[in-house]
Amino acid sequence: MVGAGIVRLPERPMQRRSFLLGSGLAVVSAAAQNPPPRQEAVESATPAEEPALVLSQVGFLPQSRKTVTYRLASGEAPPETFTVRDIGGPPKPFSITRPLAQAPGDVPNCLAGDFTDLDREGYYQITAGDERCAPFFIRPDAWRRTLPKAVSYHHAQRCGMAVPNIHPACHLDDARRRDTGEHIDVTGGWHDAGDLRKWMDATMMAGFGLLRLARHLGDRWDLAGSGLPVLLDEMRWGNRYFLKMQDKDGRVWADTAGGVNGDNSDNHWTDNQAGTADDRYINPAKPAMVQSMFAALQAMVAQAFTASDPDYAQACLAAGLRCWEATEDPSTTRDLSWRVLAAVELHRATRHAQYAADAARSGQALAALQITGPLGSQKKVRGFWETGGPRSAPYWDPVYSALPPMALLELAAALPSHQEASRWRDAVRLYLDEYVAPMSARSAYGIMPLGVFLGSPTAEVYRPIEGELTYRYFMPTRQRSWWLGTTSHLESHAALLGAAARAFHKPEYRDLAFRQMEWVMGHNPFGACLMTGEGWRNSVPYSRFAGPLAGGIVNGIAGNAQDAPILQMEYGNDWRTGEYWTPHNAFYLWALSQLEEA
Ligand SMILES: [Zn+2]
Structure with a gap:
């Protein structure tokens, strides 16, 4: 690794989908003497163009746990469901729809979807609201x-x-x-x-x-x-x-x-x-x-x-x-x-x-x-x-x-x-x-x-x-x-x-x-x-x-x-x-x- 010649990252523009939004972030002891502006945490991380729907891009094993995360934009009405479609062109179209719910944990702007029950092999894409995720496989050799x-x-x-x-x-x-x-x-x-x-x-x-x-x-x-x-x-x-x-x-x-x-x-x-x-x-x-x-x-x-x-x-x-x-x-x-x-x-x-x-x-x-x-x-x-x-x-x-x-x-x-x-x-x-x-x-x-x-x-x-x-x-x-x-x-x-x-x-x-x-x-x-x-x-x-x-x-x-x-x-x-x-x-x-x- 490189230990010298650090190149500063460029300042980020306003972001749409944050990692930390409203997360009850606290600054304690030493940092409390010079607390960073809370809004900076929201604005410095993930820029607006990052995709809303993210998951494992190599895909999933048929029998493994399968989750997708939807990151809400500020003020966006949360979609209630997501749909998984086989985009590999099966003779008979295949899709399932499952609920999206507030993700547990300390990142409150995230919704979580679970489709672990889908063990059918295929090449899929998920949509929710107007968003779509990267295409991915469900297959035994995915990883x-x-x-x-x-x-x-x-x-x-x-x-x-x-x-x-x-x-x-x-x-x-x-x-x-x-x-x-x-x-x-x-x-x-x-x-x-x-x-x-x-x-x-x-x-x-x-x-x-x-x-x-x-x-x-x-x-x-x-x-x-x-x-x-x-x-x-x-x-x-x-x-x-x-x-x-x-x-x-x-x-x-x-x-x-x-x-x-x-x-x-x-x-x-x-x-x-x-x-x-x-x-x-x-x-x-x-x-x-x-x-x-x-x-x-x-x-x-x-x-x-x-x-x-x-x-x-x-x-x-x-x-x-x-x-x-x-x-x-x-x-x-x-x-x-x-x-x-x-x-x-x-x-x-x-x-x-x-x-x-x-x-x-x-x-x-x-x-x-x-x-x-x-x-x-x-x-x-x-x-x-x-x-x-x-x-x-x-x-x-x-x-x-x-x-x-x-x-x-x-x-x-x-x-x-x-x-x-x-x-x-x-x-x-x-x-x-x-x-x-x-x-x-x-x-x-x-x-x-x-x-x-x-x-x-x-x-x-x-x-x-x-x-x-x-x-x-x-x-x-x-x-x-x-x-x-x-x-x-x-x-x-x-x-x-x-x-x-x-x-x-x-x-x-x-x-x-x-x-x-x-x-x-x-x-x-x-x-x-x-x-x-x-x-x-x-x-x-x-x-x-x-x-x-x-x-x-x-x-x-x-x-x-x-x-x-x-x-x-x-x-x-x-x-x-x-x-x-x-x-x-x-x-x-x-x-x-x-x-x-x-
Ligand atoms: Zn060499």
């Missing part, structure tokens, strides 16, 4: 057919070789150490995003996405029959780079070309000649999270390649173990979550009891960071995590927000007879039933807000829950120098909910998982599909080296200071909402393969 496109995005992001139709051979001179200047061959891997940098954490996510897809669906992942070799070849390409980033002490470096001073100075094409002035830099820092991600990924690679290339599998496992042995237990919630996942995968790869014990120890530490009591003088929600380490604030993260319960669910699945396994499962249920369910019920779109907060940590809108506890759908804009859309936050919750639906036999988790995915694929206030080449009204990607990439998913819908949604639909080169970023494709593959696993 599945998007997988090859999402996988192809990773191939297009390859670095260190020519990618036909994308770019000639690149960065064959990567790279030199920032500290010593020593040249080390770290060619290969993937460009992370709309730029050319190779962050280890973000690009290793591509590996997790590909290997989750392989694990959940195996050879069946591509309905065209390309099979596992496509996934494994892609994984092996990325892993060339990851393995080269391991230092002699076993630990791995943070990035190549991330930017020498947090800037964009390494974000350029090079002459492919090592030793010349345009060579890029290796960042020799060794962050805790990157170590656990590396160990987890190598253990997963070992499992995926055991049958087809046992020597490669063993070499990768050995690299992962060297990294694991050189790393201490971390203390923050995010890093502990990756530590648990690493130990679980090492245990799966080796069956050694030591890694089961390590996983359980880290899992206990992670479970202890869950907030199970009434934080902030309220009794509405609990079960979320605290940040851990020196910070006790509630945990949220634009990429890894669902990771703590995901890690405990994996741990319980890997060690089902451990004496603490029921506690880990209970922690996941508490998070889902007393946090995710009530918080996502506040949204007319069924999406999970980004997180909860104590009061207003920054001078902008935080929505009240009860007592001192507040929440935002989107990242605070005044907390740090950057903020961005919540695509990975939502997709990672979809992956969690999909896994939990199977583990706990709760189909309502699966329904909620699809709501998160549907937001990404068009069921949002902009009626915009966030994946290039799928759906309609794709937001304009920020991809200034490779151009548009089929299957690429952008950072997506962010919020302004009023927590009203923002998405670039114009030509402003806005990275915060428009940039491709590897974790979004990774969690898309992870979540969808979880949901499609039979």
Whole structure:
């Protein structure tokens, strides 16, 4: 992702259909000293031309829950019904009409329609009043057919070789150490995003996405029959780079070309000649999270390649173990979550009891960071995590927000007879039933807000829950120098909910998982599909080296200071909402393969 060169979004004109209209928006504590004008929230988000009727643009599975949202214009008389028509030209015309009703939650200008009972396959369009929605399918492969496109995005992001139709051979001179200047061959891997940098954490996510897809669906992942070799070849390409980033002490470096001073100075094409002035830099820092991600990924690679290339599998496992042995237990919630996942995968790869014990120890530490009591003088929600380490604030993260319960669910699945396994499962249920369910019920779109907060940590809108506890759908804009859309936050919750639906036999988790995915694929206030080449009204990607990439998913819908949604639909080169970023494709593959696993 890009950390510099922020381009301001243009001011929005008056909007017709708001996200927040009359929503009882409250500004508390710090923000109360300088409250933004309430009307600004209404006027700065969704412009008038956005469609009124929005839904999943990839469509629906015949047996899934099906909803449509109608966003009322100010003063508009609400239509009472909507009609679903088969526009595929059936010999006998087909349509059904169902009621529209006020959507539950805190977005009162939205009407909701439900047509879950329609399981007839077809190509449909919905009308209500004078409005119509994007056409959509009901068919068993409605979602599945998007997988090859999402996988192809990773191939297009390859670095260190020519990618036909994308770019000639690149960065064959990567790279030199920032500290010593020593040249080390770290060619290969993937460009992370709309730029050319190779962050280890973000690009290793591509590996997790590909290997989750392989694990959940195996050879069946591509309905065209390309099979596992496509996934494994892609994984092996990325892993060339990851393995080269391991230092002699076993630990791995943070990035190549991330930017020498947090800037964009390494974000350029090079002459492919090592030793010349345009060579890029290796960042020799060794962050805790990157170590656990590396160990987890190598253990997963070992499992995926055991049958087809046992020597490669063993070499990768050995690299992962060297990294694991050189790393201490971390203390923050995010890093502990990756530590648990690493130990679980090492245990799966080796069956050694030591890694089961390590996983359980880290899992206990992670479970202890869950907030199970009434934080902030309220009794509405609990079960979320605290940040851990020196910070006790509630945990949220634009990429890894669902990771703590995901890690405990994996741990319980890997060690089902451990004496603490029921506690880990209970922690996941508490998070889902007393946090995710009530918080996502506040949204007319069924999406999970980004997180909860104590009061207003920054001078902008935080929505009240009860007592001192507040929440935002989107990242605070005044907390740090950057903020961005919540695509990975939502997709990672979809992956969690999909896994939990199977583990706990709760189909309502699966329904909620699809709501998160549907937001990404068009069921949002902009009626915009966030994946290039799928759906309609794709937001304009920020991809200034490779151009548009089929299957690429952008950072997506962010919020302004009023927590009203923002998405670039114009030509402003806005990275915060428009940039491709590897974790979004990774969690898309992870979540969808979880949901499609039979
Ligand atoms: Zn490159």
